[in-house]
Amino acid sequence: MYADVLIEYSAKAIDQTFTYIIPDRLKEDLKIGMKVLVPFGNKIINGFVTNIKNNYADTYELKEINDIVDKYFCLNEEMMELGKYLQAKTLCTKIAAYQTMLPSSLKVKEQKSNYSKYLTYIEINKDIKEIDEYIENNKRSKKQVEILNTLKEGKALKSSFSQSSVKTLLEKELIKIINVQIYRLNNHEAQNIKIEFSEDQEKALETIDLNSDKTYLLHGITGSGKTEVYIELIKRVVKSGKKAILLVPEISLTAQIVNKFYDRFGDDVAIFHSGLSAGEKYDEYLKILREEVHIVIGTRSAIFTPITKLGLIIIDEEHSETYKQDTTPRYHARDMAEFRKNYNHIPLILGSATPSLETMARALKGVYTYIPMNHRVGTSILPTVQIIDMSEELKKRNMIFSDTLKNKIRDRLIKKEQVILLLNRRGYSTVISCKSCGYTYKCPHCDITLTYHKTTNNLRCHYCGYTVFKSEECPECKEKALYDYGLGTEKLEQELSKLFPEARIVRMDADTTKNKGSHEDIINKFKDHEYDILLGTQMISKGLDFPLVTLVGVINADATLNIPDFRSGERTFSLLSQVAGRAGRSNLLGEVILQTFNPDSFTLKCVQEQDYMKLYNYEMKNRHKLDYPPYYYLTSIKVASKEYELASKEITKIKNYLEKKLSNKTIILGPTTANPFRINNIYRFQIILKYKIESNLMNTLKELDELYMTNNKVNIEIDNNPLQV
Ligand code: ADP
Numbered sequence: 001m002y003a004d005v006l007i008e009y010s011a012k013a014i015d016q017t018f019t020y021i022i023p024d025r026l027k028e029d030l031k032i033g034m035k036v037l038v039p040f041g042n043k044i045i046n047g048f049v050t051n052i053k054n055n056y057a058d059t060y061e062l063k064e065i066n067d068i069v070d071k072y073f074c075l076n077e078e079m080m081e082l083g084k085y086l087q088a089k090t091l092c093t094k095i096a097a098y099q100t101m102l103p104s105s106l107k108v109k110e111q112k113s114n115y116s117k118y119l120t121y122i123e124i125n126k127d128i129k130e131i132d133e134y135i136e137n138n139k140r141s142k143k144q145v146e147i148l149n150t151l152k153e154g155k156a157l158k159s160s161f162s163q164s165s166v167k168t169l170l171e172k173e174l175i176k177i178i179n180v181q182i183y184r185l186n187n188h189e190a191q192n193i194k195i196e197f198s199e200d201q202e203k204a205l206e207t208i209d210l211n212s213d214k215t216y217l218l219h220g221i222t223g224s225g226k227t228e229v230y231i232e233l234i235k236r237v238v239k240s241g242k243k244a245i246l247l248v249p250e251i252s253l254t255a256q257i258v259n260k261f262y263d264r265f266g267d268d269v270a271i272f273h274s275g276l277s278a279g280e281k282y283d284e285y286l287k288i289l290r291e292e293v294h295i296v297i298g299t300r301s302a303i304f305t306p307i308t309k310l311g312l313i314i315i316d317e318e319h320s321e322t323y324k325q326d327t328t329p330r331y332h333a334r335d336m337a338e339f340r341k342n343y344n345h346i347p348l349i350l351g352s353a354t355p356s357l358e359t360m361a362r363a364l365k366g367v368y369t370y371i372p373m374n375h376r377v378g379t380s381i382l383p384t385v386q387i388i389d390m391s392e393e394l395k396k397r398n399m400i401f402s403d404t405l406k407n408k409i410r411d412r413l414i415k416k417e418q419v420i421l422l423l424n425r426r427g428y429s430t431v432i433s434c435k436s437c438g439y440t441y442k443c444p445h446c447d448i449t450l451t452y453h454k455t456t457n458n459l460r461c462h463y464c465g466y467t468v469f470k471s472e473e474c475p476e477c478k479e480k481a482l483y484d485y486g487l488g489t490e491k492l493e494q495e496l497s498k499l500f501p502e503a504r505i506v507r508m509d510a511d512t513t514k515n516k517g518s519h520e521d522i523i524n525k526f527k528d529h530e531y532d533i534l535l536g537t538q539m540i541s542k543g544l545d546f547p548l549v550t551l552v553g554v555i556n557a558d559a560t561l562n563i564p565d566f567r568s569g570e571r572t573f574s575l576l577s578q579v580a581g582r583a584g585r586s587n588l589l590g591e592v593i594l595q596t597f598n599p600d601s602f603t604l605k606c607v608q609e610q611d612y613m614k615l616y617n618y619e620m621k622n623r624h625k626l627d628y629p630p631y632y633y634l635t636s637i638k639v640a641s642k643e644y645e646l647a648s649k650e651i652t653k654i655k656n657y658l659e660k661k662l663s664n665k666t667i668i669l670g671p672t673t674a675n676p677f678r679i680n681n682i683y684r685f686q687i688i689l690k691y692k693i694e695s696n697l698m699n700t701l702k703e704l705d706e707l708y709m710t711n712n713k714v715n716i717e718i719d720n721n722p723l724q725v
């Protein structure tokens, strides 16, 4: 017998299968979808079995597979098919597709290692008569007697006894050691929580047919109780013996939702996100492989968990851009979910308060079943939103906080209620420049100004990580005239504690959440009211549910509005509506303050009126006028090279090639410089394609990709349905 093995080799040009002989000793265990070790050249490398066959026609001399990496681990047929789909959709390498689907501890490239965690127990090794005899004859060895008496009741943790006595008993072979594998994340007990559903919730539950293979859009305003709908649906799925996947957009959200699920389902839940240790990931994966859990909750990549008997997929906050991976393979979790939905003939639920325009358009066309939830649960109502014109405040020398916001924060502190402040920019200040000569710190490798981080007194490039210490005087003119302007979360925190020294403030951004468990820690402490004010980047905007929060302030509502991108209106609306939705989620009334220099912005008006349809109609008109999604599909093609001239020449060649290959209905924009133009000393140019139907597209892109496969001076990067152009 022979196996086709996809080998792990970073070069794109060798992304193909090679045939190996299956030695007799492996015949029984080897299956398609397993990782194996194979000889390649003069090395032993990892590979992935994609096919097993009886015949081999060629006369070429074949080598044998060395070993199976992990005989318990094997991608099933659905996963193998999903891998093909992922590859076709994103044009990534075959091996990259399968690697994306495995957690890091099980990636093909990892050498064999044992992540299993064990607890060491001891138990009786002789029959009771012998044990009792020993006890009788050794009454004075009190500790030994105690151990034996305990073990007569059953096994016990080795660490809970005197180790010297344990050693003696082991030597006498009266007891023996057993290792029991444990899971790191476990021991949650399900509680019986009874919920009286709201009318909206009842309606949603009635509409969703778990035996169908429909896609539903659950369009529920913030606080309408979407999570309870998910829980009830999953309960029904589990009851029928099937399993479910729930995707959430960010790690910061998983803690809260996962705890809710632990409360309802106990240990029937496996979780996946990048904040888990390799060992935890391994354990969670095992729970699934061993069919021990019915529910998987996780971020984007959880869509690849090889859960069997799938009965339902839910994507919470479906509009979230975190569902698209921004490195190769550039897949969207929604597409992967659609594939699994069709494969398993099961329903898919997309939930959001602010659906993406694409999804809403499909729902209005009837491609998706539309389920609105327009009321908050209980007595809670949507917060009021006030827009503050910051140019007026500047006249009063209010640079960061308007009088209104200041007063309202003070009021909440007195009332012992909580506040959330959003500033979508981390670091201390955005720019440091010299008042004397105008010098600004820029990254020497990228077209980006450096961001000042005060706690570490350095400036960092948020693209490539380049770091430089801030000097006392200007590096250019040597004057002591360096001045910082612009505002980041770090500076906001400092200014806030100056204004409200009595307030307990916590900051949540990429810098304060580097350590494992820090997300949960901040969120749990804020929930327990150990802090009065939570400030942070967009990380804090989604899904969080804190009953004591009655004020949400957006320091700079323009941050996302002014980005030149066709989605910036949609993005701003959804960010601000989401963060506004954190206010007033209990019986306490909520208020939202938006600070802006564009008080007349249509988008902000829509946020103020909390009118999704108004924004939808406005944006759709614009998209129609400018040939943007959802009216047109987009593909971006980037060329990157260390050599400016070369990159520029190649992108022009590509344009000519595309013009020849594609229909004249397809719009080819560019070439232009990409944004940013230079990252890490690599120059980048891009072309944007806009099309409705382009039958030649995937073939052409594939040809293009293959043309540059072996070119080590120029890289090409193709992104179907890019989030930003
Ligand atoms: P959404 O996800 O739509 O923003 P959540 O599901 O987080 O809303 O619900 C908001 C709050 O209301 C949560 O604290 C939740 O526990 C509570 N809740 C949801 N449904 C009900 C219900 N039927 N009865 C009582 N409380 C509910």
Ligand code: ZN
Pocket (backbone or CB within 6 Å): 443, 444, 445, 446, 448, 461, 462, 463, 464, 465, 466, 680
């Ligand atoms: Zn840089």
